[in-house]
Amino acid sequence: MGACQSFRSLCDGPKNTNVRLSLPAVCFVWQTAMIILFGIFIRYNEEADTHWIEVRKEHNISSDIENDFYFRYPSFQDVHVMIFVGFGFLMTFLKRYSFGAVGFNFLIAAFGLQWALLMQGWFHSLDYADGKIKIGVENLINADFCVAGCLIAYGAVLGKVSPVQLLVLTLFGITLFAVEEYIILNLIHARDAGGSMVIHTFGAYYGLSISWMLYRPNLHQSSRLQGSVYHSDVFAMIGTLFLWMFWPSFNSAIADHGDGQHRAAINTYLALASTVLTTVAMSSLFQKHGKLDMVHIQNSTLAGGVAVGTAAEFMLMPYGSLIVGFCCGVVSTFGYIYLTPFMEKHLKIQDTCGIHNLHAMPGVIGGIVGAITAAAATESVYGKEGLANTFDFEGAYEHMLPSTQGGHQAAGLCVALCFGIGGGILVGIILRLPIWGDPADDNCFDDETYWEVPEDEESIPPVPQYNNHMRNKNVAESHFTMEQN
Amino acid sequence: MGACQSFRSLCDGPKNTNVRLSLPAVCFVWQTAMIILFGIFIRYNEEADTHWIEVRKEHNISSDIENDFYFRYPSFQDVHVMIFVGFGFLMTFLKRYSFGAVGFNFLIAAFGLQWALLMQGWFHSLDYADGKIKIGVENLINADFCVAGCLIAYGAVLGKVSPVQLLVLTLFGITLFAVEEYIILNLIHARDAGGSMVIHTFGAYYGLSISWMLYRPNLHQSSRLQGSVYHSDVFAMIGTLFLWMFWPSFNSAIADHGDGQHRAAINTYLALASTVLTTVAMSSLFQKHGKLDMVHIQNSTLAGGVAVGTAAEFMLMPYGSLIVGFCCGVVSTFGYIYLTPFMEKHLKIQDTCGIHNLHAMPGVIGGIVGAITAAAATESVYGKEGLANTFDFEGAYEHMLPSTQGGHQAAGLCVALCFGIGGGILVGIILRLPIWGDPADDNCFDDETYWEVPEDEESIPPVPQYNNHMRNKNVAESHFTMEQN
Amino acid sequence: MGACQSFRSLCDGPKNTNVRLSLPAVCFVWQTAMIILFGIFIRYNEEADTHWIEVRKEHNISSDIENDFYFRYPSFQDVHVMIFVGFGFLMTFLKRYSFGAVGFNFLIAAFGLQWALLMQGWFHSLDYADGKIKIGVENLINADFCVAGCLIAYGAVLGKVSPVQLLVLTLFGITLFAVEEYIILNLIHARDAGGSMVIHTFGAYYGLSISWMLYRPNLHQSSRLQGSVYHSDVFAMIGTLFLWMFWPSFNSAIADHGDGQHRAAINTYLALASTVLTTVAMSSLFQKHGKLDMVHIQNSTLAGGVAVGTAAEFMLMPYGSLIVGFCCGVVSTFGYIYLTPFMEKHLKIQDTCGIHNLHAMPGVIGGIVGAITAAAATESVYGKEGLANTFDFEGAYEHMLPSTQGGHQAAGLCVALCFGIGGGILVGIILRLPIWGDPADDNCFDDETYWEVPEDEESIPPVPQYNNHMRNKNVAESHFTMEQN
Structure with missing residues (x-):
């Protein structure tokens, strides 16, 4: 840590x-690189290609409705809304960082999803026949998921970094995500349809580690902007x-066709409903006069969705989701x-949106719940075929036992944690380089730094009324300052 | 009414x-009760259970796409948006009650839908083989519908009750709803896919009766907050x-597969389009200088969707929807x-959002339109099978005539009215007990009562500019007050 | 132009x-006319009619899920959101024209879609057996598309016309659209699933021509309101x-079932992602201090969706979409x-939202990209059946060559341009008549003109605090002015 300190002062x-x-420069270079790489690697998969009509005949598929598009597109659009409107607007709570919240969220999501299609494609959708990645609607969903980790x-x-830093954070984040996801899902054979481990645990610890590396001891200098209106x-x-x-769509978007998607949606719906009640209860209980705090309502109500991510497609049972x-x-x-x-004061982790509470802890809980639910699975509850289907006990894993699967789930959680923390520290060091254009401590949480901000509301339409109030004293002056705006 | 008066003064x-x-206390106790009851009663239905693969084989279902999930999930998500964003934001029009509007809407919806799954489950989805309620996506939609009545x-x-009162209102509301719905749909055999009677008529008269019981003669004390900005x-x-x-999804969400959902969506789409034009016409015609009033545009444009709720799945015909x-x-x-x-002045019913105009009257119109359309149905228009399908003339009702069905529809409307008014009066009496923490007359419509409200926008970001305007006179003072905030 | 000038001064x-x-008057008369015309002409199509059950048997359709409703309804709802929330809120950027933006958008969309169902129905869905237009979900999508041109x-x-002028603009716009669409799609046999030509090119030049005819030399008089807060x-x-x-849904909504919809969604998703990065790059590069401008982020990020409208269903390839x-x-x-x-100063075209940049230029690019992609199509890429399917080489066009199709696409673009410019000039002349109630130059961009606008935010809830700041000097006065509001 001594070396780290001196590096910091540098x-x-x-x-x-x-x-x-x-x-x-980053945007143009990167987008050009994407065009070249997409030209070399990416093609439509058989369900999105004009040859689909031949595929249908070959596989004796009776109707176009069997195209995966109709199984997953509605869920995809819901996930898309979560990524761009959900994450974007959730972060608009700061009084003067709404442009940055929605705008940079937009930028890094659009940037990240292209890289995610390539990275995840190489691991999961590579057609060895011609060396091309074949994409369809499921790849679009996975790219959105991958981006979610970075968001x-x-x-x-939020509010403490420059857009260039965010692009770097995203570039490395997507890369780490794809590797970690491949290890957890393919090598370890853990299941994680809603991404409690792969998305939330990884993403949250990645962000927290970066924030720890970028600790700003004098952040209180912009405390006037650290709050909502x-x-x-x-x-x-x-x-x-x-x-x-839309969280039920998130957790069910890439679950198995049929009962898998159906069950994942139900479990998530229930878990989220339950969270709302206990969040309200806690918020009122710990607040002076029992008043509710918007910070809790905005964030903690979502924790249940994070925590059933892994187990949503299992037979968690409706009451299990509520618990x-x-x-x-x-x-x-x-x-x-x-x-x-506590973390800000003693651990030097400044967590603007409280992702530790919304994603990190619930994500870890989700991983544990997933491990326990998997380990407790029995043929009597799932049915013989149902068990094999749900946990994908096929091929090399044909004779795997649920208890073993539980262990693999736990191993997956550990991998997500390691990648998050390790990757975050490395990327945090890179982001400390003094070349990225990050704001000074007293310019944080202020859209003025990176955006053309319009004149203030106060100074324009109410002008006549404003002058009214001071009709007798300040008219001349205020008119004068008006014209200078 | 004399007894009522003295009870009031008490x-x-x-x-x-x-x-x-x-x-x-209410949240924790209730949520714990829900977990216990869900543990005892609620399981996945066959389409959401891992045994689905066996069900498919047994019933010779060729594809997972036949799972009800794919018929109804997109509509479910639209309905979900209506419940949480639609109802929630519609009520944010008051200048200082947006937290309460969106937040309490969120709370009571999440609270109510769990109880609705149980109540409606006992009536409609109980599997007598094992005494369990089997839920799937259609139950989620119905739970959302049930909650809509309370919202x-x-x-x-709105703005005149405490969150605890709202939870009580919802608890009884859901219970009454489930009973009333069972009587109307199952005992009386009325059809009501979009809930003109079951949801809107019941919900509106339930709310109006409660508001009548909670009449506040001195509400004008918070008139400064009774308006929009x-x-x-x-x-x-x-x-x-x-x-x-999303109203077309609302009215078609639980209609029959195929032409039923298709027709319900078309009818609702058309009715709503027509309503917009006549709302604009009326708003302009009755306003000084022909200016439009946002209250009308926000609310009355929706009345057409309410009023085709019952008849949307019938052969109402496109022009019928427009009418x-x-x-x-x-x-x-x-x-x-x-x-x-008039109602506020002479009937002592204070109706913050005007639900009498948006839900009560259009709901009753919808019930009547449904009765007439059903009574006028003929085999030549519907086809023999189509008629039986649309009105569910099966089993005991195999030989029912459309004209009789019309009578049953009218009877259903009466039941909805009775339950709404009767239930509302009873619950209103309960809500008058002085134990629920409701606000005083001069604290109504004010988020300060139940929420931690952030400092005002005026006082923060514009500070530098604000000071600008009075650069010469007030700098020292305003800096001083700033620091005290 | 001399005649035009003198007409103007008149x-x-x-x-x-x-x-x-x-x-x-316009609303009531028009809505009554709609009811009569719908009564004469419009019926449900076979998939929305109660006879569907017989149609299923006749055509040996195994499941209700084959109903077109399930192929297109989720996309329809996404398009619906784009029309009402997308277009409506995109135009709320002006500081005091949000009511007009959202409200008039709502009005003309609801007005236009009814007329569109009739106009497009006569051209495309007329059942010659009984002279009725048979509508289903695809007609609803097309009506929304048609309305998009007028929006x-x-x-x-925006901000410079009265609601009556907007209704006239829409009435003629829908009519011209339906004719132009029929010529381009049916007579010329061009393909345009996402409407780069039919919707965007036509709509944009129609609007620009009208704006040119309605040029206001003294518009600077309302410059205080021409901007955002x-x-x-x-x-x-x-x-x-x-x-x-939701643009992927827009471009895929009426594409072919199966691979057509699937591919259109992927292409649009990619094109839009790419646009975000280059928009951010350009915005930063051309702005002082590299700050981003919200105008660009709000609008230019969408241009990619417009420009892949025509080619989205072709084998444009993922890298093609990115380019x-x-x-x-x-x-x-x-x-x-x-x-x-430049256009405002030298061409006298005042383009409030910059539709020339968001719809006109990208629309023309989209038409050209479509023509090139079509002309370059080969059997080796598309497959024999795929080629015929994608370009609809059937019936009279069975032996059409892709190169010829490319020429037809280009011809379609020219027709869209001519209808847009020609129609816009004609309608512009009509809209100059002094009978429509349009605002004076210094009343533009102001909701006060056509809306009851609530008191300003400043003057109400913050009152106590506001007084605080001037506690020592202005209390008496400001209280006095308060009471006069």
């Missing part, structure tokens, strides 16, 4: 937040609700009240 | 709005539009202009 | 913006994101920076 020169060269990480550093809290509720409503949701509402709200301030 | 002591004990009722009392009206339009757009929409736009806007003030 | 009398008679045109004249930019991002997210998106982000942002001011 990096803390005066700040230049002008990204006029670096941001366009979670963005939540920890009335309308920004309402905007944030748009994000909360779209995340909450998971119950616990997560309590744990997550508790985290916002006690852990976030 | 209840009107000084108000304590601290819900720090009652709200968490409509919330519209009448510019931005809150725009937020409310988010609610309006999501309700308007229903036409009338509802006129009636609903007229209600906002004349009836709401 | 029309520029004093303005009366009272629409209390004209607006209700694009609204973007050019912080929150209005966030509202506009709601529109941007819903348009961006199209890349170019459009550059061209569109460049347009906002240089072309829009």
